[in-house]
Amino acid sequence: MGADDQARLYLRARGIRGLFRFEQGEVVEWHAEKGQEVLDQVFKLRGARRLGELSLVDVRSPINQSGVIFYDTLFDENAVCHIAFGNAYPEGVQGGASLSESELEAMGVNSSDTHQDLMIGTVTMKVIGICADGREVLIMENGMFLDEVLA
Numbered sequence: 001m002g003a004d005d006q007a008r009l010y011l012r013a014r015g016i017r018g019l020f021r022f023e024q025g026e027v028v029e030w031h032a033e034k035g036q037e038v039l040d041q042v043f044k045l046r047g048a049r050r051l052g053e054l055s056l057v058d059v060r061s062p063i064n065q066s067g068v069i070f071y072d073t074l075f076d077e078n079a080v081c082h083i084a085f086g087n088a089y090p091e092g093v094q095g096g097a098s099l100s101e102s103e104l105e106a107m108g109v110n111s112s113d114t115h116q117d118l119m120i121g122t123v124t125m126k127v128i129g130i131c132a133d134g135r136e137v138l139i140m141e142n143g144m145f146l147d148e149v150l151a
Contacts, residue, residue, distance in 0.1 A: 016118060026050050027085070042085065047112025053084035053092075059123050059143035073117045080121025080143075086112035 018032030018039060027049040030039050042048050057064070057080050064079040076082075088110040090096035096104060101111055127140035139149050 042114060042116055045086070045112065045114045047110055048086045048114050048116070050085070050110040050112070051083055052086045052088035052110045052112060052115055053082075053117070055082050056127060056140060056145070057081050057121055058140070058145050059121065059125075064121075076119055077117050080119050081125060081127075081140075082117050082119045082121065084115050084117045086110065086114040086116055088112075 016032050016035035016038060018030055018035065020027050021029040027043060030036075030043065032039050055077065057078060059080065061078055061080075063075060066079075069079075070076050088104075090099060090104055090109060093099075093104070093107055093109060096107075096109065099107075105111055121143060123143045125140060125143045126138075129137045129139050131137060138146055140146065
């Protein structure tokens with residue numbers, strides 16, 4: 001079992017409650033009420049201080065509605081919004097699956113030795129998108145996508 005596997009198991013068993021401060025797309029400070037030592041270890045890994053994933057999940061999802069916390073990322077990430085520190089999926093950019101690691105990095109796709117999901121969604125979550133022209137667009141409110149966004 002590698003260090004990444006050990007950290008993942010620890011994350012599942014213990015959970016992390018923390019705050020993160022980003023500068024220029026990288027985590028520069030982190031503090032956890034619980035799991036500080038795990039974060040310290042994860043953020044030592046190459047590329048782990050950058051986000052590899054951000055996912056918006058409506059609180060009305062069937063997994064969330066079940067009311068069960070599975071302590072397994074593959075299930076729990078379908079219950080609420082989440083972020084992942086570390087490696088990004090090449091499929092997130094058009095044609096990314098056929099690009100080299102250096103081409104992906106040139107496009108800003110993060111490469112890392114880890115991919116650690118943290119659930120961040122709540123029933124009070126509000127998400128506002130900022131368009132290229134500076135306009136703000138409400139995407140989620142009270143943890144739910146607006147009907148206009150889904151249309």
